[in-house]
Amino acid sequence: MEKKEIIGILKQVSEGNLTVDEALLQFKTAPFEDLGFAKIDNHRSLRQGIAEVIYGAGKTPQQIAEIAASMLANGQKTVLITRLNKESAEFVSIKIPLQYYETGNIGIAGELPEPDGYGKIVIATGGTSDIPVAEEAALTAMALGNGIIRLYDIGVAGIHRLLEHADDIMSARVIIAVAGMEGALPSVIGGLADCPVIAVPTSVGYGASFGGLAALLSMLNSCASGVSVVNIDNGFGAGYLASMINHIGAE
Amino acid sequence: MEKKEIIGILKQVSEGNLTVDEALLQFKTAPFEDLGFAKIDNHRSLRQGIAEVIYGAGKTPQQIAEIAASMLANGQKTVLITRLNKESAEFVSIKIPLQYYETGNIGIAGELPEPDGYGKIVIATGGTSDIPVAEEAALTAMALGNGIIRLYDIGVAGIHRLLEHADDIMSARVIIAVAGMEGALPSVIGGLADCPVIAVPTSVGYGASFGGLAALLSMLNSCASGVSVVNIDNGFGAGYLASMINHIGAE
Amino acid sequence: MEKKEIIGILKQVSEGNLTVDEALLQFKTAPFEDLGFAKIDNHRSLRQGIAEVIYGAGKTPQQIAEIAASMLANGQKTVLITRLNKESAEFVSIKIPLQYYETGNIGIAGELPEPDGYGKIVIATGGTSDIPVAEEAALTAMALGNGIIRLYDIGVAGIHRLLEHADDIMSARVIIAVAGMEGALPSVIGGLADCPVIAVPTSVGYGASFGGLAALLSMLNSCASGVSVVNIDNGFGAGYLASMINHIGAE
Amino acid sequence: MEKKEIIGILKQVSEGNLTVDEALLQFKTAPFEDLGFAKIDNHRSLRQGIAEVIYGAGKTPQQIAEIAASMLANGQKTVLITRLNKESAEFVSIKIPLQYYETGNIGIAGELPEPDGYGKIVIATGGTSDIPVAEEAALTAMALGNGIIRLYDIGVAGIHRLLEHADDIMSARVIIAVAGMEGALPSVIGGLADCPVIAVPTSVGYGASFGGLAALLSMLNSCASGVSVVNIDNGFGAGYLASMINHIGAE
Amino acid sequence: MEKKEIIGILKQVSEGNLTVDEALLQFKTAPFEDLGFAKIDNHRSLRQGIAEVIYGAGKTPQQIAEIAASMLANGQKTVLITRLNKESAEFVSIKIPLQYYETGNIGIAGELPEPDGYGKIVIATGGTSDIPVAEEAALTAMALGNGIIRLYDIGVAGIHRLLEHADDIMSARVIIAVAGMEGALPSVIGGLADCPVIAVPTSVGYGASFGGLAALLSMLNSCASGVSVVNIDNGFGAGYLASMINHIGAE
Amino acid sequence: MEKKEIIGILKQVSEGNLTVDEALLQFKTAPFEDLGFAKIDNHRSLRQGIAEVIYGAGKTPQQIAEIAASMLANGQKTVLITRLNKESAEFVSIKIPLQYYETGNIGIAGELPEPDGYGKIVIATGGTSDIPVAEEAALTAMALGNGIIRLYDIGVAGIHRLLEHADDIMSARVIIAVAGMEGALPSVIGGLADCPVIAVPTSVGYGASFGGLAALLSMLNSCASGVSVVNIDNGFGAGYLASMINHIGAE
Amino acid sequence: MEKKEIIGILKQVSEGNLTVDEALLQFKTAPFEDLGFAKIDNHRSLRQGIAEVIYGAGKTPQQIAEIAASMLANGQKTVLITRLNKESAEFVSIKIPLQYYETGNIGIAGELPEPDGYGKIVIATGGTSDIPVAEEAALTAMALGNGIIRLYDIGVAGIHRLLEHADDIMSARVIIAVAGMEGALPSVIGGLADCPVIAVPTSVGYGASFGGLAALLSMLNSCASGVSVVNIDNGFGAGYLASMINHIGAE
Amino acid sequence: MEKKEIIGILKQVSEGNLTVDEALLQFKTAPFEDLGFAKIDNHRSLRQGIAEVIYGAGKTPQQIAEIAASMLANGQKTVLITRLNKESAEFVSIKIPLQYYETGNIGIAGELPEPDGYGKIVIATGGTSDIPVAEEAALTAMALGNGIIRLYDIGVAGIHRLLEHADDIMSARVIIAVAGMEGALPSVIGGLADCPVIAVPTSVGYGASFGGLAALLSMLNSCASGVSVVNIDNGFGAGYLASMINHIGAE
Secondary structure (H helix, E strand, O other): OOHHHHHHHHHHHHOOOOOHHHHHHHHHHOOOHHHOOOHHHHHHHHOOOOOEEEEOOOOOHHHHHHHHHHHHHOOOOEEEEEOOOHHHHHHHHHHOOEEEEOOOOEEEEEOOOOOOOOOEEEEEEOOHHHHHHHHHHHHHHHHOOOEEEEEOOOOHHHHHHHHOOHHHHHHOOEEEEEEOOOOOHHHHHHHHOOOOEEEEEOOOOOHHHHHHHHHHHHHHOOOOOOEEEOOOOOHHHHHHHHHHHHOHHHO | OOHHHHHHHHHHHHOOOOOHHHHHHHHHHOOOHHHOOOHHHHHHHHOOOOOEEEEOOOOOHHHHHHHHHHHHHOOOOEEEEEOOOHHHHHHHHHHOOEEEEOOOOEEEEEOOOOOOOOOEEEEEEOOHHHHHHHHHHHHHHHHOOOEEEEEOOOOHHHHHHHHOOHHHHHHOOEEEEEEOOOOOHHHHHHHHOOOOEEEEEOOOOOHHHHHHHHHHHHHHOOOOOOEEEOOOOOHHHHHHHHHHHHOHHHO | OOHHHHHHHHHHHHOOOOOHHHHHHHHHHOOOHHHOOOHHHHHHHHOOOOOEEEEOOOOOHHHHHHHHHHHHHOOOOEEEEEOOOHHHHHHHHHHOOEEEEOOOOEEEEEOOOOOOOOOEEEEEEOOHHHHHHHHHHHHHHHHOOOEEEEEOOOOHHHHHHHHOOHHHHHHOOEEEEEEOOOOOHHHHHHHHOOOOEEEEEOOOOOHHHHHHHHHHHHHHOOOOOOEEEOOOOOHHHHHHHHHHHHOHHHO | OOHHHHHHHHHHHHOOOOOHHHHHHHHHHOOOHHHOOOHHHHHHHHOOOOOEEEEOOOOOHHHHHHHHHHHHHOOOOEEEEEOOOHHHHHHHHHHOOEEEEOOOOEEEEEOOOOOOOOOEEEEEEOOHHHHHHHHHHHHHHHHOOOEEEEEOOOOHHHHHHHHOOHHHHHHOOEEEEEEOOOOOHHHHHHHHOOOOEEEEEOOOOOHHHHHHHHHHHHHHOOOOOOEEEOOOOOHHHHHHHHHHHHOHHHO | OOHHHHHHHHHHHHOOOOOHHHHHHHHHHOOOHHHOOOHHHHHHHHOOOOOEEEEOOOOOHHHHHHHHHHHHHOOOOEEEEEOOOHHHHHHHHHHOOEEEEOOOOEEEEEOOOOOOOOOEEEEEEOOHHHHHHHHHHHHHHHHOOOEEEEEOOOOHHHHHHHHOOHHHHHHOOEEEEEEOOOOOHHHHHHHHOOOOEEEEEOOOOOHHHHHHHHHHHHHHOOOOOOEEEOOOOOHHHHHHHHHHHHOHHHO | OOHHHHHHHHHHHHOOOOOHHHHHHHHHHOOOHHHOOOHHHHHHHHOOOOOEEEEOOOOOHHHHHHHHHHHHHOOOOEEEEEOOOHHHHHHHHHHOOEEEEOOOOEEEEEOOOOOOOOOEEEEEEOOHHHHHHHHHHHHHHHHOOOEEEEEOOOOHHHHHHHHOOHHHHHHOOEEEEEEOOOOOHHHHHHHHOOOOEEEEEOOOOOHHHHHHHHHHHHHHOOOOOOEEEOOOOOHHHHHHHHHHHHOHHHO | OOHHHHHHHHHHHHOOOOOHHHHHHHHHHOOOHHHOOOHHHHHHHHOOOOOEEEEOOOOOHHHHHHHHHHHHHOOOOEEEEEOOOHHHHHHHHHHOOEEEEOOOOEEEEEOOOOOOOOOEEEEEEOOHHHHHHHHHHHHHHHHOOOEEEEEOOOOHHHHHHHHOOHHHHHHOOEEEEEEOOOOOHHHHHHHHOOOOEEEEEOOOOOHHHHHHHHHHHHHHOOOOOOEEEOOOOOHHHHHHHHHHHHOHHHO | OOHHHHHHHHHHHHOOOOOHHHHHHHHHHOOOHHHOOOHHHHHHHHOOOOOEEEEOOOOOHHHHHHHHHHHHHOOOOEEEEEOOOHHHHHHHHHHOOEEEEOOOOEEEEEOOOOOOOOOEEEEEEOOHHHHHHHHHHHHHHHHOOOEEEEEOOOOHHHHHHHHOOHHHHHHOOEEEEEEOOOOOHHHHHHHHOOOOEEEEEOOOOOHHHHHHHHHHHHHHOOOOOOEEEOOOOOHHHHHHHHHHHHOHHHO
16 A cells, blocks of 8 residues: 555545545555555666566576566566576576576576666675676676676785776775685775675685685674675675665765 | 875986886885875875774773874864773873763764764664664764664564654665664664665674674574675674765765 | 273282282383373373374385374374475375375375364464475464464565564464574564464575574574574474464363 | 544544644554554553563663662552562662562562463473573563472483472473473473473583583474473573463463 | 514524614614504404404495405404495495395494393484484494394383383493484483493484584583483494493403 | 382282272372382492582582581481582581592592492593593592592693503503593594593683584594593593493492 | 886886876786786796696686696696596596596696605595595695605504604604594694694594584694694695795795 | 613613513503604704793793793703783792793793794784784794794785785795784785795684684685694794794704
């Protein structure tokens, strides 16, 4: 129930077309949607072209295809499908037009929107093995209307590789720093940049990396200011948050 | 060494006032400051009035007073001192003008700046025991030039308390959600808001809270989008990051 | 050895048909069953129609079929088989009449009893991925003679979905709250309800969910009163306990 | 805002005394209290004499005394104060009439209500060191109107001590099993009883008990049905939940 | 180098057949075998018929067959092969006479010795899923010359099953208590028995059993005296230690 | 109720002095003590002079003194008091004759018994900091009637110190190996000895010793046969078990 | 950019062939390579014949073959490929000359260099299951120009096996001690040797070894001086560091 | 027993002054010292002036003073006392000449030796709070005859501070990198240097640093080659190992 519906009910009561008891019943059976909790959805609908998201893990290809088709039919221009493996992608692409990005396990139905954020999102990784998580972040950000700069394989054990990109780092509006193993990248980047740094630990590593725990703890203890952390391998979450920050200036 | 110094050296060489070897020596002994890595410092100096920060833990009251006095003498208008206990605060306040906020263990030397951020920072806590960490965040944000709204003790086990403040939550530019125990607050807030939510786990709790670990893990696994996490009890980090996001629109 | 048997032995002694030594021997070889420890079993036999339970994991289809057939032959009207995969179910269903519920990995031999509990058991999940565990709980509760209400996918990151079902939550006699990831559902439900809430953490999640540990710790630290916790993914245990509570009023 | 207030607003609109916009504003500023979320409070007020609870940890004696005095002044007959140490209790008892139970760190202002539950709550401990947690549970249950039976120091390493009380265990309506170290008590009791068993791990132990973690994990893995677990040392939570179950039959 | 060799060298020196330097060289190149460190091996050779052990995990069937064949050829009457899967057993049994016990993943080449220990070893399990680990212990003990009593599926949640075997438990010389999940069995048995109890946690369980960690911690914290613990699933170690204790009286 | 009491009851019934119902009542009210579960106590009473044990931690000096005095008054010749700090010992020694051993935090009221075990118990430590735990084990063993050999500070990082005592190690009947830090001592000793080795991890260490966890895990993973483990710092448990093994040959 | 390039730019400026702005641009776009950060690479190029390393895990056979071929074509005499499984090795060996060492999962393209270190590297393992990790270390060291001595299967539970090799241990220049399970080997070796000992925990073990965690913690807590630790199963890291130490004397 | 003693015994036998049995007895009672296991001690005595070490923790000031006095009396020129708090130092300095370094909790009795290592040891810290651990390392290294360079407070969040010291880092013979919190320093240094880097995690930090665990895991997962790790806060171990490596070239 949206604002105008509440107004509608109240008007009906004021006009005598609805008794007080009937109005009460309507508030009781649908009491919250009328109060703006679907604000995100409304907000989204005001910014046409921004992606809806389908979390592909745990859904059958058939389910994914149907949901995406329905969204497209309802006028959604971009549908982002995360955690989509190659086999599912092939099935889905028969049913609906789909661009599949295998590295990030991402499918995009419809078309990528033009970037409308206020700056660039830099996405950096420590090693080449972190790239799939970074690509999940990158494509999420792109589907949500952001321009991105990829700085991959600039891990801190070869600090000159990172410093060569100091200009990009220093001019970013928000940075996603993706790293496994010792997870030190966000700290070094956080020290160079003066914008928010979203740290994404990855499960890359072996032995005492304990599935990304080492990188996670390292990032949570970063001595650089402006760094916050999302879940291990959560490229989507980082891309979504980065997009949020990159669109803030619009308000 | 700043940009203009590099230019100066190069000019001296081009004018014959400096040999190539002499120039090389200068690059070798001070090779990095010339390349802009002190950018944060420069940047800060452009935004006069913003606080310098002293991390009080592990420093003697004498050290704190001296550092703060030196900063004030250098023209710094606001000096934020975190993790400052009452005894140290009393000592410091003899040496320099100091406003002490005991709940947040924060001292402010100089004066609080006028808020110059683009919106309001909402700071919410699950319970009353989380307030010290929240106040660390709140005073940090205020010292960095932000207007704040406090929503304390609105934990999820009494969801109506939280929903009563839905308007504040939905109109915030960035939210800091502070909670110990089960750490569920950021998830619920993240579902209501469409701005970045910075989750701060606290060490409040006992038994299986394991010093804040339960809240930390809960927050990292939040199913709400737009949520990122800082270290346990890290109110300062949350306040700093929130301020960063709240000033982004300025660029 | 039941009470009447003890009496029988004592009578035989009093009648001189059994020497003291012979009686002693009987007590020694079967000393405990006579003292009521099989009370649960007796109790069960008084409430005909209630299910016997077979834990299917680690048993061959052949073993399961034989045990179930034997129970049915002994007059058991309902036999609940948990952790039964599809392949095993197909084998078992050739041997005995079996209704298989794939989502919850549950088989029911015989017929579901009429609900005879004193109220309704609400079973809620945070997301759709938690449904298999919830169905294990639901079917367990049904097989033990309970009416249930399913409230699936009402996770706290979309609090309005949960609030829409506030009536069901507030009128339940006992609630099973099933959630993975941050495990916040039981806290929010516990705050709304004034009946016991059984929290079931699930292994749904990735990264720092650590196989359900995050949800488990979150639930143990719930600041809502009336919440207790069972093992990760233990839908059966939750359904069993809920049924116990739902039948308490009968005594 | 309660139900009658909503009706009032709607009536005013229907009578033309309130415009639609004015009504809308009222819904927006106080949207939830009107919908019954304070039900627990209402419900409590219907069962006069039941205790209000003050969590004493982290509050000053002055604060505790004021809150309790206010509750008593408002007609509350019993006020339960948990985690109240001896020093605070002495201060509080000067201000208001207080009965202090040192072992359980519990203070009761006002008077204990008559038991009005439907059965007895059995509270058992493994050892003597677990008694403080058990007493927190016992006094909580008593303050909430329950009759209790204490079975202390009946740990599983001397199984005959436990079996001597088999009658109490088998006739309980709900059992609270409190144990540290290996935490096996709830499993053995759960096997004897056919009522709900609330397991409370305690931090009693040393070395590999890891502050109660060993007992907690043991209880979560109990192979007895009908067992659920609360946080380490959470006697209050167990007493509250047990009281809830013990009063269910009233509906 | 054995004792007699040292004597031989010393004699040669005393007879002038070996210079001091030559003797020194011999001591240097083989300094430790002469000092009795192979005592276990010698000792074993004095108790003919006792099994040699081959740890099958990580060895090819070909390797296992060759080692066992060599041992048998050298006069070993019993060769115990642990962690031997069915496929490997089939291969080995073509090469040498082998009795394979699938439940315990144990192969025995040669013949089982007559029991020559001083008492009986009782091997108990909490559930049926613990039997494979128990059988590893049982067959190890049998291969080392012990009589055993199996008490399987007597878990503490049905304490009467355990108490029915109180006579066996109280007359054992050493007991191996095997349990997964909450791991409470050794505590209860330890309270009944007054002989050493070797606790073996198993990885049986799910969720918060964390691969046997819950049972392990429970057993380490046992409040029963006389209980010690071996590694998770280490049936062999328990059987070996039990045999050691059961043969102690022989000295 | 002991065996002769059961016989008595049965005789009374057979003689007509007790009705069947009266006899049943007696079995019901005291059903277990009659079945020999107090066997340990009986057994102990047969071996006069063996120590009763008081666990001193968590008891007041007054309580300890009273319990010990009562035991001595009942004819107990040796009372072992563990975890007894110096202050408590001074208080207790005023009330009863007490020998206090400060290093092991042990008090002995009465007199130490003559050793009556079948061999020697060797007690070894890795370092000097492990000695308090070792002394708890040593004095426990002595109070239970065992001769002991102390081999302190023979840690594996100076293997020659350990090897110098190879004779003691190889001739022991049972060995207690106490070590903190890396906890390697039991493995090396276990390889030299062919008797049971009881490993006691200590909380000695810092950093990644995690309160004894490192030593505990190391000992549980020992590749030496015949090694089992007790809780961290559990010197008493090790001494008790060692005494049990050392007295086995008596049967 | 190397030193001579900087000099070149400066010369051009001094000669008027490059404006100050043009020079500045060059420094800005390639600011760090000119300052010696590629020193390792330069250094390596001075020691011709030393191996380049390809980390094979996560690369396709095609990628590995191409990188190795390119390195060989550029004059590299030895290319070390780690974590190379048999299938990949077969593919690679079709494209380029490759010697494959299956046990250590190592491929060597080109030829092994002559040892040019200053001493011998001893590589020891506790058991036979640790050999794959040890071989990764051994072949890494050989590919980097070191002579090695293998001492495999000399675990501390059979201390005489280790002591038989005391001469090798005492004359090594650096030792790599590889062990799983209790991880005690480095402590014992560290006590015998007076050279650096690099401890490598392996994931060999089961149950409470927790994937190598037990060995890792044990090694970190070693009471022997001169011991440091690398990641679980990190044979390559140990071999690389050992080679570094073994070549130090050359400077 | 040293080599010459063995020769002496053999000579006595060859001369008929010792029977074979008498010689055997001598070997048996002191079998290992004769074989060079005290090599470290011998070796040390060859390098006069090098420090003996006393681990001060857990020793009384009286004990420390006595041990140190005895060492000095035996001709030891330098005695290093670690983990020595100020109070103990004051007591010890009354008894013997002592230089006390409060920051590192180190006392040096006697005089510091002249550096005789082959290079410089660089000791770096991430922050100022890590300095006590670094000073323990620094003074240990100095007491063992090494020249050192201190690079304190060069943490990776301000990478320019670290890079300013690139020359020192690149010319070191061995580096000790001390860091708490995220522990990233060794990775960055390891990427710049081509000498061994000894990583020392510190317990500096709070919350999710878990007493140094975060830094420890980070360092174990370092993607830089040549890095190994010692225990949390183990400055002494790092200094000792660094000295060992710095003296290697001497052989």
